[in-house]
Amino acid sequence: MTQIATRPTENYYASNRLPSYAVGILLAVAFVLSWGAFSFLRPEGAEEGVNLPLVGVVTALVFGLLQYLTSLLVEGSRRAIDRTVTLMVVLAFVLAMIPLLSLLYTVVSLGAERFDYDFFNYSMRNVVGEGGGAAHAMAGTFIMTALATLISVPVGLLTSIYLVEYGSDNRLSRSITFFVDVMTGIPSIVAGLFAYSLFSLILGPGTRVGIAGAAALSVLMIPIVVRSSEEMLRLVPNELREASYALGVPKWLTIVKVVLPTALAGITTGVMLAIARVMGETAPLLIAAGFSNNFNFNPFSDRMQSLPNFVYYSYIAQGSVPEAYLDRAWAGALTLILIVMALNLGARLITNIFAPKYGR
């Protein structure tokens, strides 16, 4: 009798697997190999040390190759390919994160210098060197963004209500959708030029006021609000509308009391994101609202400063003490990023608060 070749305890569905520590070992080997190669190849007496980013790239490549080969030998080709593709996905993610982290690091480290009490409490009036702050720019940004929101939310929301509830894909609603899409693609400076020329026609040439900046921002904001609210309104199940109609509720009350509350969380999030998006606009405000070193709380007269323009001017027109101007520019950039981040977090929070609850 011949011995049966396979062991009886072996599981038909099981196959060899690389232990989890093998990945660590391979990574270490790859790193040592590439580090060693670079150190070895380094010309004698070279001034710079080993180029670390380059070592990182080569390590990743060597590791990929080593892992593929080991896995091919131990686990078979399907798992080897699986591991390689997983590695590629992870590398793509890392690659995408590098610029983001680098930017955050730079802005935080350079912006922290002037991120102080004065920065939030003083304008740039009569400041030529050190000191001063961006309080006037923050005030301007808040006033103009608030006005832009005030203009674009009603217009955008009502447009999307028309599109979803009344348009029923007729010619008007299709053309509105088309032009909203076109508006999304308008270069922001064109929006600024539009607002500038509009207010020049009304108030005389050369007018630069806060409300013009707000108008420019709302040109950019309306299409975003329309698009996001439209999506949210379409998500409201038709069953709820029908349930409301069946109770003898007229259409407009159904929209106001059933559709809008159900979509409220999504609409608010969309609006917040739109605000965050236009808050960082520079070019349209540069043209329509101008530039100022002083506090101006009246959007209907005189120029109004905004944070992005504060950053831009601090960089472009460095005064007698360039250091101070650059520090202020970085602090301004940091403030802007923090405000936008706070708005995004606020949007998340609002989504959680207003979302329909399904708990018992």
Add this chain to the structure above:
Amino acid sequence: MSKRIEIKDLNVYYGNFLAVEGVSMVMEPRTVTAFIGPSGCGKSTLIRTLNRMHEVIPGARVDGEVLVDGNDLYGAGVDPVKVRREVGMVFQRPNPFPTMSIRENVLAGVKLNNTRMSKSDADDLVEKSLKGANLWKEVKDRLDKPGSGISGGQQQRLCIARAIAVQPEVILMDEPCSALDPISTLAIEDLIEELKEKYTIVIVTHNMQQASRVSDKTAFFNIAGTGMPGKLIEYNDTATIFSNPSVQATEDYVSGKFG
């Protein structure tokens, strides 16, 4: 309370597609009428024409007459909102408003119409409607919890409570039990038996046992083939339909030979 429905020579269209052809029938007050028939034969379409919910779908239209106590629902100048206040509807899937509590859901028909109501009147209405829907005992301690947080069967009864809170004359039910378990189904069937005392009820169902259990009269619908209009094949007392139908197709359907 409770009104007589008379359908005269009704054709129902979706755009140019004729979905239901030449239906004529009469539903007496305080009776339960069941619509049975294979899928796609126009039962749901027809029931939706009885409170003008049909036209909510773009392109949908109707010709013929639907008379509720002699008033034509499709006559000139008829306000669909007024019709729907008298003819309530319960849908296939329970659809309580997710943003509202159980109490607010019951009061939805009143509150959504901006009608002012004192708190004690509202409390009475909530209790009366929930009792009418056999749900009061189960939810009386959590009226302020979200309406979507109760079980499917309870949600469906909540939708019935919501429908009867506006004090309609007629209640239409479009497969009210198809998403429910047997126990919840039984609860709703018992409820239909009670509601029959006050309202004219029309129910669409795929469950023939249910039709035979709850209805006084049964209407059998059928289609000749896909793309053809649905037709009313036979309309008679439920007992007759299930024991001694006059049309062969009805007999085949109720005895399970097809469908």
